[in-house]
Amino acid sequence: MDTPRSASPDTAAQARTETATPGQLPIHGLLSYRLSRVANAMSRSAALRYRREFDVSLGEWRTIALLGADAPLTLNRLARLAALDKAQMSRVVAKLSERGLVLREFGAGRTTQLTLTRKGAALYRGLITAANERDRAFLVCLTEQERDALDSALDKLATLARALERAEER
Structure with a gap:
């Protein structure tokens, strides 16, 4: 309260x-x-685990996970997918780059393509395994019917939320 x-x-x-x-x-x-x-609450518990086991913050985890799933990505695209502003994402990428986890490759014009290094890919495999374990732990308290209903409801809510966001931007 x-x-x-x-x-x-x-x-x-x-x-x-x-x-x-x-x-x-x-x-x-x-x-x-x-x-x-x-x-x-789910994010806080994830952040604690990922910090303890992998020495990464939640923003770093999301960046590594997104690059592990869909690289190469530009900084702008990565920021949008992670729901961070470009400046925040730039700081996260800089830290990961300094640690040898993310590689920046300059492309045409001012674009920079971001990918995981071998070290970053190895970290990604550990992180995504832990994330899947957490996901299963959360879903186990739901019946199959409840999981299906949750998936459907989340899809509907996400679609409506994006539509309302676009309408508010006008």
Whole structure:
């Protein structure tokens, strides 16, 4: 519960009741909030494991995983796929390059193609194995019907979210 430390639980509950608009959910009930909380918890546990076992941050893991799955990629494309801005991705790639995990090859014009080095590819294999283990651990609590429903629901929500994002950009 996100209440001020000085407020008692009764006072906080009363404040929520008084400010709630009939027919509207408080933030705790909103789908986007709930999904974000679950995704953040999953990401935090992944970050802890990947840091401990592979000495990479979550951003580095995502970069390595994306390059391992679909290289070569430009910095712009990689940033879009990782949902990071270009400056953030540039810093992540610079660190990985310094560690000998990512190779930058200059292409036509100002484009740079990014790929994993042999060392990066070996790290990718360990990381993707760990990621698949985590994925199975999360999915085991769901029945096959629930997994199918979740896949379908996530696809629908992602499609709608992209459409709403495009509409907001106009």
